[in-house]
Amino acid sequence: MAYEELIRMAEKNALDAIRLDKQGAARLAAAKYQRAAEILLTVCSLYPKSPQSRVYAEKAEAYLRRVKELQNLSLESATSGTSLPSLKKTGSPLKDRPNVRWEDIADLEDAKRAIREAIVYPVKRPDLFPLGWPRGILFFGPPGCGKTMLAAAVANEVDAHFFYVDSATIMSKWLGESEKNVAALFENARELSHEGKPAIIFIDEIDSLVGVRSHEVGGEVRARNQLLKEMDGLQDKGKNLYVYVIGATNKPWNLDEPFIRRFQRRIYIPPPDFRARLELFKIYCRNLKLSRDVDLEELARLTEGYTGSDIRDIAQEAQVRVVREYFERDGGDVRAITMNDFLELLRHRKPSVSRENVRRYEEWWEKFKAV
Numbered sequence: 001m002a003y004e005e006l007i008r009m010a011e012k013n014a015l016d017a018i019r020l021d022k023q024g025a026a027r028l029a030a031a032k033y034q035r036a037a038e039i040l041l042t043v044c045s046l047y048p049k050s051p052q053s054r055v056y057a058e059k060a061e062a063y064l065r066r067v068k069e070l071q072n073l074s075l076e077s078a079t080s081g082t083s084l085p086s087l088k089k090t091g092s093p094l095k096d097r098p099n100v101r102w103e104d105i106a107d108l109e110d111a112k113r114a115i116r117e118a119i120v121y122p123v124k125r126p127d128l129f130p131l132g133w134p135r136g137i138l139f140f141g142p143p144g145c146g147k148t149m150l151a152a153a154v155a156n157e158v159d160a161h162f163f164y165v166d167s168a169t170i171m172s173k174w175l176g177e178s179e180k181n182v183a184a185l186f187e188n189a190r191e192l193s194h195e196g197k198p199a200i201i202f203i204d205e206i207d208s209l210v211g212v213r214s215h216e217v218g219g220e221v222r223a224r225n226q227l228l229k230e231m232d233g234l235q236d237k238g239k240n241l242y243v244y245v246i247g248a249t250n251k252p253w254n255l256d257e258p259f260i261r262r263f264q265r266r267i268y269i270p271p272p273d274f275r276a277r278l279e280l281f282k283i284y285c286r287n288l289k290l291s292r293d294v295d296l297e298e299l300a301r302l303t304e305g306y307t308g309s310d311i312r313d314i315a316q317e318a319q320v321r322v323v324r325e326y327f328e329r330d331g332g333d334v335r336a337i338t339m340n341d342f343l344e345l346l347r348h349r350k351p352s353v354s355r356e357n358v359r360r361y362e363e364w365w366e367k368f369k370a371v
């Protein structure tokens, strides 16, 4: 894999990590920091002479430190109330619960419903599912439309053991043989789910596990076959197994058919439509001071092709603008954000999903809807 692509992957993971960290999703954030660090370390070992290497190594170290901190946090909260009095925090909620809730996510009603149907209902009334129910759910769609965010909400909203993995974690040469990692993961999930609480394995960016662009780490094929085997096992072993695999990808066309077939529910996470964009503006402007002339409906109309992540950025930039002015002026009040602020920001920012792009997802969807 090219140098640039590795750096881009590391950056993306680091950005995701920081965002999830802010949202309080400690476990997800730790996994993303870990991946960013691993990629940066890989870059350093592949390109030791690069002038950037030192910077990358320092960054990687900082991310790994944060991983440790986050792990300690969740250890503390997991043991609170059961162990040493000094660790006891009276009534403190689990700290690694992300604070992303269903209602923080604009639209995506189909996805939310599919999760409820597949995970919540069968646990309550397995007798109503004589033919079984799907154990594999695939989220696919363009970048920045809420797939990873949805996973954070699932971890929070569904009472389940939640495993977050991405393919780098599975493939990581620091963890040993990848197919054994897969087997251990499922073994662990099965054990836990015997106690009656479902176990959800969320595999983010699952396309890279298929190994179309296999890189230096190796072992993709064995890991992938093990994953297929484990997923078959979930179907066979009958009714009382509450282990689920949720996969997410923005490159569904990189998945091959045997893989796709195991995800009986395939859910398109599309770019937001008008209603969803309006909801997004409402969500992200909730805590901002807006001038009277700001027309959120008009903004929603103007932002066709913009993703959830674009709209969040726009709201954030608008706020940065008024805050910057405030500090430059030093004094007075922070002024309200005006419609003009938004319009100017929009002028400088292109929609990140093109029509053509959307068509590609829809074509894939058409093709695999009825497999």
Ligand SMILES: Nc1ncnc2c1ncn2[C@@H]1O[C@H](COP(=O)(O)OP(=O)(O)OP(=O)(O)O)[C@@H](O)[C@H]1O
Pocket (backbone or CB within 6 Å): 016, 019, 104, 105, 106, 107, 108, 141, 142, 143, 144, 145, 146, 147, 148, 149, 150, 249, 250, 280, 283, 307, 308, 309, 310, 312
């Ligand atoms: N439907 C939505 N509702 C609210 N916020 C959203 C929504 N979609 C995206 N966002 C915002 O954009 C950010 C990025 O979204 P997320 O990471 O979930 O995208 P993704 O679909 O996983 O993208 P990728 O395919 O690149 O991994 C979220 O953290 C959130 O702030």
Ligand SMILES: [Mg+2]
Pocket (backbone or CB within 6 Å): 147, 148, 149, 204, 248
């Ligand atoms: Mg994602």
